[in-house]
Every structure is written in structure tokens, then in C-alpha cells.
Amino acid sequence: MATFGEKIRELRKKAGLTLDLLAEMTGSSKSYIWEIENKNPPRPSAEKIDRIAKALGVTADYLMDAEADLATAEDEAFFRKYRGLDPDVKDQIRRITETFRK
Template sequence: MAAPFGDRIRELRKKKGMTLDQLATATDSSKSYIWELENKDPPRPSAEKIAKIAAALDVTGDYLMGVDDGNLQAAEDKAFFRKYSQMSPEARARLRRLAKALDEDD
């Protein structure tokens, strides 16, 4: 059974070592709003807030909402690729070189 939306936010926030205040600041929200999302049933966030929270927690909105298969690693990979796609060509080239170097160490 997939974790409820609020549980996923709380779990990811704590995993990243973020406080309610820090997540609120990162998502242009108030501390009390983030607390409500974590603790109210059912939460009623807007699509914009879901996207901001997902970006701050380095996952997808689908993962937060329990729409996908619940695989955290896949959600983190999708979020990483989304950030990668928005990087400058130079930054993407540096990251590819770094990945290649890391792969050669294995």
C-alpha cells in the first residue's frame, strides 16, 4: 500500500535533513501549510505546490501523489533528469564527463 501524500513529504523532508521551515522557504509556502500537508487528511495542495515540493525534495509529483509505482529511486532519477534537461549545454557536458569518470572507477 502506497504511503499517503503527507507521509511521503515528511519522510523525504527528514531524509534530506530539512525542517518544516526550510521546506516552506524552498517552496514559497508557510511552515503551517507544510505541516497541514503532512498531517491533514486529505491534503488539498495545488498542482503548482505539488511541483514545487517535488522539486525541493528531488522527486516527481507523481511519486508524492502515489500515482506511479512508488519506487523512490525511479522518482529521484526522473527528477534528476528533469534538472539535467534544464542545464546549460556546458553543464550537461561537465556532468557527462563526471559520470564517465565515476563509471571508469568501478
Template structure:
């Protein structure tokens, strides 16, 4: 099975999140036409800064977007979440851990 192209990944993630081209452009400091070009031109040529902003907005890693990782979308989302989690204050991380235990059915 072939992996989706860079542009297809962006479009699929954007539409799954319910974002328009305009909304993703705004979130990433880009223009609507730039996002459209990334989704539709082959091969796209995004800057590292724009690529990072798009990955953050879509909740995945840059490696996932450019195809360096042979992982599922869920794995890429988990890695992106963990990066955000790692930057959170200690008390927030403790709350998230407690919530995860409750959701997972584990008791302390």
C-alpha cells in the same frame, strides 16, 4: 505492502534531506502551518503550484508524491534529476556525462 500516504512521503523526504518545516516552507513559498497540514491531514488538498514546488524542493516527481507512479523513491529522484539536467547548458551536461563515465569506471 502499502504505499506511504502523500503526507508521509513529504515528511520522510523532508527529514531525509535534513529540512525543517520552516526550511521546506521557505523553499516552496509556503507557510510552516501549510506544510504541517500537508504532512498530517488526510486527505491533503495541495494546489498544483504548491505540489510542483514541493516536488522540486524534495527532488522527486509530483506523480511520485501523489501516488500515480508505482516506482521507488530512487526512480522518482532519477526522473527529477533528469528534468533538471535537461535544462542545463550544453557544456554543463557534457561535464556531468564525463563525471559519470569516471565514476562508473568507463573510459571514453
């Protein structure tokens, strides 16, 4: 089981993000992101957790739940983004996925 900070560090590295870049993407400082990754327990606000989750392509629930499944969290984050897309883009995505099914 990965801790909150370990999950953030692993996802950040998997995405090829530096501390600086993740900090910039979430409106944080580099030192703040480092503290979240390394202090136990971290005490970020719900808003900050949400920003970090979005930047890393997962859900806030995944970051907070030691038992949560990464694949499920990535799918939920994808579908959240999908729901906000333009209808024409959604149609393109549906057509692309249909070609994979054939």
C-alpha cells in the same frame, strides 16, 4: 505504502529540512506544510505539489502515487534538472559519469 503526507515528511527529514525551510523553499507557511504532512487527505494545488516535489528532488507523480518508486522519481527529477543545464555543465557531468564506468 506511504501516504502523500508521509512521503513529504520522510523526504523532508531525509534532506535535513525543517518545516520552516521547506515552507520557505515552496512559498508556503510552516503551518501549511504541517497540514499537508498530517491531514488526511491533504488538498494542495497542483502548483504547490509541483513546488514541493522540486524542493524535495522528486516528481509530483511520486508524491501523488502510493505505488510509485522513490528511486525512479529521484532519477526523473535529476534528468529534468539536467535537461535545463548549460551544455558545458552537461559535458562535465557526462565526463564524470564516464570515469565511474571505467
